[in-house]
Amino acid sequence: MPSKKRSTSLDVAKLAGVSRTTVSFVLNDIDGVSISVATRQRVLDAAEKLNYSPNVAGKKLVSGKSYTIGFVLCQSPEQIFTDAFLPQVILGVEQAAMQQDFHVLLKPVDPNDTGGYARLIAENHVDGIFLSGPRQGDTALMNLHQQRVPILLMGPLPDTDIPFVDVNQTAGAELAVNHLIELGHQRIGMITNAPLDYTSAQLRRDGYLQALKNAKLPMDKTLIKEGNYTPTSGYAAMKALLQLTPGITAVFVASDVVAIGAMLAIKKSGLHIPKDIAVVGFDDIPLAEYYDPPLTTIHLPAFGLGWAGGERLIRIIQGEGLNDTSLLLEFNLIPRQSSR
Numbered sequence: 001m002p003s004k005k006r007s008t009s010l011d012v013a014k015l016a017g018v019s020r021t022t023v024s025f026v027l028n029d030i031d032g033v034s035i036s037v038a039t040r041q042r043v044l045d046a047a048e049k050l051n052y053s054p055n056v057a058g059k060k061l062v063s064g065k066s067y068t069i070g071f072v073l074c075q076s077p078e079q080i081f082t083d084a085f086l087p088q089v090i091l092g093v094e095q096a097a098m099q100q101d102f103h104v105l106l107k108p109v110d111p112n113d114t115g116g117y118a119r120l121i122a123e124n125h126v127d128g129i130f131l132s133g134p135r136q137g138d139t140a141l142m143n144l145h146q147q148r149v150p151i152l153l154m155g156p157l158p159d160t161d162i163p164f165v166d167v168n169q170t171a172g173a174e175l176a177v178n179h180l181i182e183l184g185h186q187r188i189g190m191i192t193n194a195p196l197d198y199t200s201a202q203l204r205r206d207g208y209l210q211a212l213k214n215a216k217l218p219m220d221k222t223l224i225k226e227g228n229y230t231p232t233s234g235y236a237a238m239k240a241l242l243q244l245t246p247g248i249t250a251v252f253v254a255s256d257v258v259a260i261g262a263m264l265a266i267k268k269s270g271l272h273i274p275k276d277i278a279v280v281g282f283d284d285i286p287l288a289e290y291y292d293p294p295l296t297t298i299h300l301p302a303f304g305l306g307w308a309g310g311e312r313l314i315r316i317i318q319g320e321g322l323n324d325t326s327l328l329l330e331f332n333l334i335p336r337q338s339s340r
Contacts, residue, residue, distance in 0.1 A: 007050035007051060007052040008052070009023045009024065009027075009052070011050055011052065012043065012046045012047050012050055012052050015046040015049065015050065016039075016042040016043045016045070016046040017042065018039060018042070018043060019323045020315065020320070021308075021311065021312060021315070021322070021323070021327070022035060022039065022043065023043055023047075024311050025307075025308075026039075026040050026043040026044065027043065027044075027047060028099075028307070030301075030303070030304045030307050030308070032167075032300070032301025032304035032305070032329035032330045032331075033301075033304060033308075033329055033330070034329075034330050065127050065317075066124055066125060066126055066127050067101065067102050067103060067127070068102060068103040068104070068105050068125065068126045068127060069093070069097055069102055069103075069104055069105070069126055069127060069128050069129070069130055069310060069313055069314065069317070070104075070105045070107050070117065070120045070121075070125065070126035070128070070129045070130070071090065071093050071104055071105065071106050071107065071130050071132070071310075072107045072109055072117045072120075072129050072130065072131045072132065073086070073106070073107070073108045073109065073132050073133060074109050074111055074131065074132065074133035074134070074135060074138075074198075075108065075109075075111065075132075075133055075229055076108070076110050076111065077108055078230065079228065079229035079230055080108050082229065082230045082231060082257055083229055083257055084256070084257055084285040084286065084287055085255075085256070085257065085283045085285050085300070085302055086132075086302075087302075088286075088302035088303045088306065089132070089154070089302045089303070089305055089306035089309075090104075090106065090306060091303060091306060092302065092303040092304060092305065092306020092307035092308075092309075092310065093130060093306040093307070093309060093310040094306075094310070095303075095306075095307060095310075096306070096307045096308075096309075096310030096311040096314070097310050097314065099311075100311075100314045102310075102314055104310070105120070105125060105126055107120060111135070116140075117129060117131070117140070118140045118143070118144060121144060121149050127150065127317045128149065128150030128151065128152070128313050128314075128316060128317045129144070129149065129150070129151050129152075129313075130151075130152050130153075130154065130309045130310060130313050131151065131152075131153050131154065132153075132154040132155070133154075133155070133194070133198055133200070134153045134154075134155055134156070134157040134162075134164075134198075134199055135197050135198050135199065136157075136158075136197050136199065137197065138157075141157070141162075142160070145160065145162055150313060150316040150317045151163075151313075151316075152164065152165065152309050152312055152313040152316065153165075154166065154305060154309055155169070155199055155200050155203075156199060156203075156326065157199060158199065161325060162325075163312065163316070163322055163325040163326065164325070164326055164327075165305055165308040165309045165312065165326075165327045165328075165329065166305070166326075166327075166328055166329070167300055167301075167305075167328060167329050167330070167331040168328055168331070169200055169203035169204050169207065170203045170204070170206045170207040170210065171207060171331075172204070172207060172282065172298045172300075172331045173203070173204040173205070173206070173207025173208050173211075173252065173254060173282065173298070174207035174208070174210050174211045174214075175207075175298060175331075175333050176207075176208075176211075176252050176280045176281075176282060176297075176298050176333065177190075177207065177208050177211035177212065177252050177280075178211050178214075178215075179280060179296070179333055179335070179339060180250040180252065180278055180280060180339065181211060181215045181217070183250075183278060183339060183340075185249045185250035185278060186217055186249070187223070187246065187247070187248045187249055187250075188208075188212070188217075188223070188248060188249070188250045188251065188252060189223045189224070189225070189241040189244075189248040189250070189251040189252070190205065190208045190223060190224045190225070190251065190252045190253075190254065191224075191225050191226070191227045191234055191237040191238065191241070191251060191252075191253045191254065191258055191259075191262055192204065192205055192224070192225070192226050192227050192254050192255075192258075193227055193229065193253075193254040193255035193258055193282065194226075194227065194228060194229055194255075195226055195228060196226060201226070201254065204254040204282065205224060205254075208224070208252055208254075222244060223241070223244070223248065225237035225238075225240050225241055227253070227254070227255060227258035228258075229255065229257065229258065230257065230258065230261070231257060231258065231260040231261030231264070232261055233258060233261065234253060234255075234257075234258035234259055234260060234261030234262040234265070235261030235262065235264055235265045236261070236265075237258075237261075237262065238251070238261065238262035238263075238265035238266060239265050239269075242265065242266070242269050242271075248277065249276075249277060249278065250274075250277060250278040250279070250280075250339070251277060251278075251279055251280075252280050252282075253279060253280070253281050253282070254281075254282045255281065255282055255283060256281040256282065256283045256284065256285045256287070256288050256295060256297055257283070257285065258281075259279060259281040259291075259295060259297075260291070262279065263279055263291065263295075263338070266279070273293055273338050274293070274337070274338055274339050274340055278296075278338065278339040278340075279295065279296070279338045279339065280295075280296045280297060280298075280338070280339050281295045281296065281297035281298070281338075282297060282298045282300075283297060283298070283299075283300050283302075284297045284298065284299035284300060284334055288334075288336070289334075289336060291338070293336070293337035293338045294336035294337050294338060295336055295338045296333070296334065296335050296336045296337075296338045296339040296340075297333075297334055297336070298331055298332070298333055298334070299331060299332050299333070299334050300329075300331055301329050301330065301331075304329050305329060308327055308329065312327065
């Protein structure tokens, strides 16, 4: 007697009336995804009715594939080693890949070597690329996309249709600055997380400017200084802000790692946080609550972003379409002592 066909996540998705990505998020209980209680229950009921459990071996591809996805980080080695946000993202990518019997190849790429990751595809090291840190003018990325190489971005690249996962970074930055405005601050500086050719830096700056505009506060471009992923860059940028006259009373630093250096610069200048200058960060890295003082910041679901990127990229590699080319996860403000 032939054995009964094993139920798949597609079967669960059809029965529940949702996408396969939604099924994956619900059954793996991934943080940062906005799924209603009713939808979540439909998925769980459908999985139970079909006696579904994830098939760790995953769906095999045609021969000649590597069963590997490349996680490309467009940062220098120094920037990567100091980026405390990345470990949870990497873990999310790895866990999503393992469920489909894929491996992950981590590939740091110096920002000045934009073609460095194209060889991963040309030499058949990976079947697709999950790229963190998209930048304007990355011709290697656009060439791969035009060749229909499976690509998924962590963060959008404007004026392209390359799929991505992210949070609404502009809204997140606006929330951070609104928090400072509500505390009564009117002269608020900003330090970006990265140079402004990175789209994430542009989006977070836009949120800062939008908050000032909505509050009818003057938008002074001299109050915006560039960070570059590292505490060292945050220290230098904060020193530049402290030299301005009149002085600022608060600063939004668009990266917790960069904020480490900014907070040290404030302390070395003889000022106190938050009495003299309030500070709000972005990312909510694990160390943020252990700073002195603990850092108010925007919480991002790092593991969820990694999971979503890996899971959706593998679906593209396997020839499955995505219902939406963009997926935005949830964020929220974590108030701590640095802004009180």
